Amino acid sequence: MREQAWQRFRSSGRQRVGRRSAVRAVAAVAAGAIAVGGLAPAAASATAGQDTVQQGLSALVVADGLPAALASVKDREGRTRTYTAGVGDLATGAKVPKDGQVRIGSNTKTFTAVVVLQLVGEGKIGLDATVDTYLPGLVRGEGIDGRRITVRQLLQHTSGLPEYEEDVTDGILQHRYFEPRDLLDIALQRKADFAPGQKWAYSSTNYVVAGLIVQKVTGRPLAEEVDRRVIKRIGLRHTSFPAPGDMAIREPHPHGYHRDAAGGPLRDVTELDPSAAWAAGQMVSTNSDLNQFFTALLAGRLLPAAQLTQMRTTVPIGDTGAGYGLGLMSRPLSCGGVYWGHGGDIPGYETRGGVTDDGRAAGVAVTSIPAGGPATKHLESVVDTALCR
Numbered sequence: 001m002r003e004q005a006w007q008r009f010r011s012s013g014r015q016r017v018g019r020r021s022a023v024r025a026v027a028a029v030a031a032g033a034i035a036v037g038g039l040a041p042a043a044a045s046a047t048a049g050q051d052t053v054q055q056g057l058s059a060l061v062v063a064d065g066l067p068a069a070l071a072s073v074k075d076r077e078g079r080t081r082t083y084t085a086g087v088g089d090l091a092t093g094a095k096v097p098k099d100g101q102v103r104i105g106s107n108t109k110t111f112t113a114v115v116v117l118q119l120v121g122e123g124k125i126g127l128d129a130t131v132d133t134y135l136p137g138l139v140r141g142e143g144i145d146g147r148r149i150t151v152r153q154l155l156q157h158t159s160g161l162p163e164y165e166e167d168v169t170d171g172i173l174q175h176r177y178f179e180p181r182d183l184l185d186i187a188l189q190r191k192a193d194f195a196p197g198q199k200w201a202y203s204s205t206n207y208v209v210a211g212l213i214v215q216k217v218t219g220r221p222l223a224e225e226v227d228r229r230v231i232k233r234i235g236l237r238h239t240s241f242p243a244p245g246d247m248a249i250r251e252p253h254p255h256g257y258h259r260d261a262a263g264g265p266l267r268d269v270t271e272l273d274p275s276a277a278w279a280a281g282q283m284v285s286t287n288s289d290l291n292q293f294f295t296a297l298l299a300g301r302l303l304p305a306a307q308l309t310q311m312r313t314t315v316p317i318g319d320t321g322a323g324y325g326l327g328l329m330s331r332p333l334s335c336g337g338v339y340w341g342h343g344g345d346i347p348g349y350e351t352r353g354g355v356t357d358d359g360r361a362a363g364v365a366v367t368s369i370p371a372g373g374p375a376t377k378h379l380e381s382v383v384d385t386a387l388c389r
Contacts, residue, residue, distance in 0.1 A: 161205040287351075
């Protein structure tokens with residue numbers, strides 16, 4: 001669920017989903033030592049005559065050892081191309097479905113943040129109100145006090161709430177169901193990372209609390225609010241927030257894989273219970289739907305101007321040049337400027353992508369979480385290539 005925090009983020013937020021990413025369980029995929037822009041001979045021979053995005057996907061498979069990679073890219077004129085590489089099912093050798101559904105991990109955080117900010121615009125939630133305003137007495141622990149943490153700090157990862165993800169990875173892979181309060185209780189067994197507002201550190205616990213606030217304010221399940229306020233509003237046809245107990249991916253999809261130990265065999269984890277990710281990473285979508293979502297968001301179709309401005313107001317993520325707003329990240333482009341998006345990891349899948357202010361969009365997914373470092377950097381390089389070419 002977590003998106004690998006940018007420093008293991010480039011090695012994409014302290015997702016201690018995807019770095020601790022709900023769910024980030026994963027381990028080593030045989031990684032190659034090449035950069036996307038400089039293919040090793042084996043990869044180069046496999047990609048001769050292909051455009052640069054296809055070359056990048058092929059390198060993720062051939063050189064980085066990932067089972068499959070798929071992408072959707074939209075240019076300034078609105079023309080869209082889809083790409084695939086690798087094998088969609090290692091057991092049968094089936095092809096990767098074009099624009100297939102994948103688990104999107106921490107991209108879910110942006111959907112949750114949009115719902116919270118819509119409620120802010122409606123006057124039902126105060127961005128600088130404390131957690132205790134909505135969940136009195138619920139968020140307490142060692143150095144943790146909901147009377148001192150604001151809604152803004154939750155969405156921005158400046159609350160100091162500790163991460164829960166590394167404590168639920170085994171449960172995810174064993175198909176355990178978690179209630180949102182279970183996740184919060186797990187987190188509250190740890191001490192605060194720092195005092196609220198003192199620094200930035202990625203923690204999916206922030207979004208569990210944000211989701212609980214949405215449910216308290218609306219009196220409805222978070223999944224229903226996301227569906228009504230976002231998915232149906234902009235016509236995302238291949239996006240869903242799985243219901244409790246739903247472990248399947250319903251539309252054509254590449255299978256997702258996980259290694260239990262470095263060098264171990266890949267095992268199929270396509271079907272799993274994503275409840276441990278909940279408001280922080282439970283959703284399923286496609287690259288093209290994510291492009292549509294982020295494009296609509298940046299175009300002001302989901303939030304009033306005041307709330308969108310708040311969402312795009314970022315704090316720096318170390319010295320990476322990236323910034324984190326309210327459930328939305330900005331990342332620098334090699335060709336100048338930035339793109340806006342999120343990204344996410346959950347066992348079996350890793351996604352990266354985003355949109356530019358002038359209408360370009362790119363989403364890329366792979367079917368195993370890379371073992372840190374090179375492969376994730378190569379994945380992000382494919383996004384940069386797609387947006388800059």
